[in-house]
Amino acid sequence: MKKQQSIDFARLWGYSVGFYGVWIAHIGRQMSLFDHLDASPMSIEELISITKLYPAAVRAWCSAAQAYRLIIAKNGKVQMKKQMRRILVDKTSPDYLGGQFSYLALRSLDYGAFEELFRSGKTRKTMSTLNAVQQATEWDHYAFLAAARRHKKLHQLLLTGCRLLDVGCGTGSMLDKIHKEYPKSSLVGIDTSAKAVAMARLIARGKPITIIKRPSESMKFANEFEIVFLGESLYTMKDKERVLSNCWRALKDYGTIVIMEGLLPKSKHNSAASQLIMGMQLDFALQGQMFMNKKDIILLLNNKFSKTRFEDLGGNVYLVTATKK
Template identity: 20%
Template sequence: MDKARAKAFAGTMIGVMNGGALALMCSIGHRTGLFDSMAGMDPSTSQQIADAAGLDERYVREWLAAMASGRIVDYDADAETFVLPVEHQTLVTRAGGPLNIASALQNMALLAQVEDDVVEAFHTGAGVPYSRFPKFGAIMAEESAARYDKALISEIIPNIPDAVEKLTAGATLADVGCGQGHALLLMAKEYPNSTFTGMDFSAEAVTHANERAKELGLDNAHFVERDAAQIGEIDAYDFITTFDAIHDQAYPHQVLEGIHAALKHDGHYLCVEPKAESNLADNMDDPVAPYVYTMSTMHCMSVSIAGGGEGLGTAWGTQLAMQYLADAGFTGITTHEVRSDRTNTHFVANKN
């Protein structure tokens, strides 16, 4: 027994315990607007911070104690004041956009809600269906909106051959697994001469997306409730996109084949998927690998299995994705890194 190793591991596990606890507190800090309020404040008392955020002081004081001891906010014990250092603000406030990790930490609370289901699934091998994650759509939409507001039009669309030119002139684009439709609506606004179709099997997401299109007065965008494994259209679109919507499919081969069939000859497919290598050994030094595999076990893999599928997992990775795209008939597959979307790989593939 290596005592030094045991001692070091005790430190690791205490870090895990504190990290898990702080993840929930950061999620609360995000949802209550506490981080956003503090970003505009000089060192302040718990009462001043609670007043600024419109919250109960006793709860805010206890939250601040966790934040201070967790070194997320600075604490002046003499003055009994707290401040969110400017260097920390981007990573925990809405102003940070896609860099706001506090927003992503809402996922930890989401996963905790299905822990009983996942434990049961370890025994039975069954999945945990989407219906067990009632808040998933809203959290996903918030996270992806921050990312795509920043990068979709300026960085991502230009990676697709001919897309800027054709969409400006007037083309057709479908987004499969569109969720609440934010990405599609951004494109519909930017390219008014083009027609955009969003598809998702969540009736709630589709209703939300259609209502949003109406509010924004975007007649060139509409959303339909459809299973991605049964697109059922042939040579219909100039472009098809999927944003984080293949790895959790029950039948990813079928979905990719359907996308290939639905594209026009010379059409292009943008497939955005979580950045990972296909082998665990190659992900060992990825700083977010434990988070990715956790999301996979407790959501992405398990919703796929619940649909009777193969349970690809969040970290199915670049090599396997390239293989699946080629198997579906795509050619000229390239990968792109996007500065404002560091957690995803962007695959661009052609139909010819």
């Protein structure tokens, strides 16, 4: 009993430590401290002088980041280890967690709002949502590009040049990445957020990318696209059946729908990846949103699509592909 007590104590203590770990990692990214240390080892005073940041804050961050083993000190200089670079700096690495830390730090500030949610069900959009989402979805974008390269049909279509519709395209950075890798394809993005659409239009300028501001529930495309893509957007949409029916109509015969989403696991408690998505449910509930599971997706796709396939990309994020019946 005593032993179990101390195991539980250590586990719960670790949650407090983890909370600060998220902040230290996020600040290191936001203030470009990791970028500087990644470029070359340097003393803390050199880091202060290069970044021109407030010295006491940089010293505090360096000592905290060392305690959390995000950076190391060697011969009077601080630096990043190679594997930390992959996790915190290299956005194209499958191990990249940097964006997730920033998402958690930026998105979890509104603790006061939870009281209202629990007492009266009042949901709200937090101020930093767009920025937080951008940080988190970067991982998805690179994971999609890697999965597309492995997926014969998608890769061939995109390579030779096809039309792709991105439903809930946000700030358009996925479309920009697709364009860079597959310049022969022509791309259309649709989103409801005026702020996101304005940013997406800037990115799209001079490229074969069209951005439309409109809810996907009322899009009217018919028989136009080889690929319809929904990246972390279906869960936000109120009338999912209508959206998928519109996606079906937008696709050409035998076109492919691609849904990339974090899905709730079957067994919910036995891995760190599952714990993360289970915890994130609270954050989503505050925004009036819910994660789906595989069954929900199968039911939504059932009538209109065939050959539904789930590819586990890690961290409970799935790439779901299906063909227009």
